[in-house]
Amino acid sequence: MRVLVVDDEPLSRRGVCLRLARHADIAWVRECGDGESALALLRDTPVDVAFLDVRMPGISGFDLLDRLPPASRPLAVMLTAYDQYALRAFEAAAVDYLLKPIDDGRFEEALARVRMRLGGAPVVDAAQAAPVRCFTARIGHRDVVVRVDDVEWIEASGDYVGLHVGAKTHLVRQTMQQIEQALDGRRFVRIHRSTIVRLDRVAELEALSNRDCMVRLHDGTLVRASRSYVDGLRAALGL
Structure with a gap:
């Protein structure tokens, strides 16, 4: 998959990129330190998923998504040190929402969700799914x-x-x-x-x-x- 990492903090970008480098299905990773350069790149370059910092000078992660036509938006994983943006991330149809400092396990879960979406796996509402009644130990x-x-x-x-x-x-x-x-x-x-x-x-x-x-x-x-x-x-x- 093609990945874009957008964060105004270089160490934060590096942390995400290092985690992505562990996975063989990542075709390439691009980095941007601000929303303006990310917006320019996304208008010219197909990207499958973007890891977006919520709060950046100028264009925020949410603003960036709003400025892109829905058909050309990449899947989004929001990054932030503040947990009050969870509802906004849900409203923006983000695949996941990761709090900094990023937990390795949660990062892997977010990437798994991205893979499911890219693979066309159906999204089943938990309330409509038929849950199991027992397990075998x-x-x-x-x-x-x-x-x-x-x-x-x-x-x-x-x-x-x-x-x-x-x-x-x-x-x-x-x-x-x-x-x-x-x-x-x-x-x-x-x-x-x-x-x-x-x-x-x-x-x-x-x-x-x-x-x-x-x-x-x-x-x-x-x-x-x-x-x-x-x-x-x-x-x-x-x-």
Whole structure:
């Protein structure tokens, strides 16, 4: 894919470019330090995806998208150190929204979303999808059926995903992304790149100084919600 990175901070641009360099499907990467030069490049050069800083002198990332005809806009991943722009990013139809300093796991998730969009994968509304009813965990020579209704929270565990049911943890050999896509988005929400919780098990949220949040479940379990996911969690809870 052809990628444009637009950010007025050279170190920030370099960080994105270094992450992109790890992927064999990146055909080329161009850099721009301001919105004006990016706008000129985009008018003459086909670009598949643009990583756009939200706040720049002159033309902002959102202004840049607004000035391009819809048919010629690249897919956009918004970059910012401020989390109040999440709704604006959604309204601009951005593929994803990454907070600085960028988390490697979240960056990989954003790139996966870009690949799905470029590959023409259908976008399915979580409320309309048919969620799974159970998972199968392998224990020795036995296959244990774990009902989704019994799962309280889920965490990444190496090459596996741990399904927490009361005091037990069942390991399933799937990725967090696969698990997230299989679940009902009205009942389960991702709160960290390594954690998913069932909404009706959430008892309390405690804001932290770095804009993360501690989530206490009804059984007293404490899990951390990273700042990239806190807004989504609060919205899902109706807060």
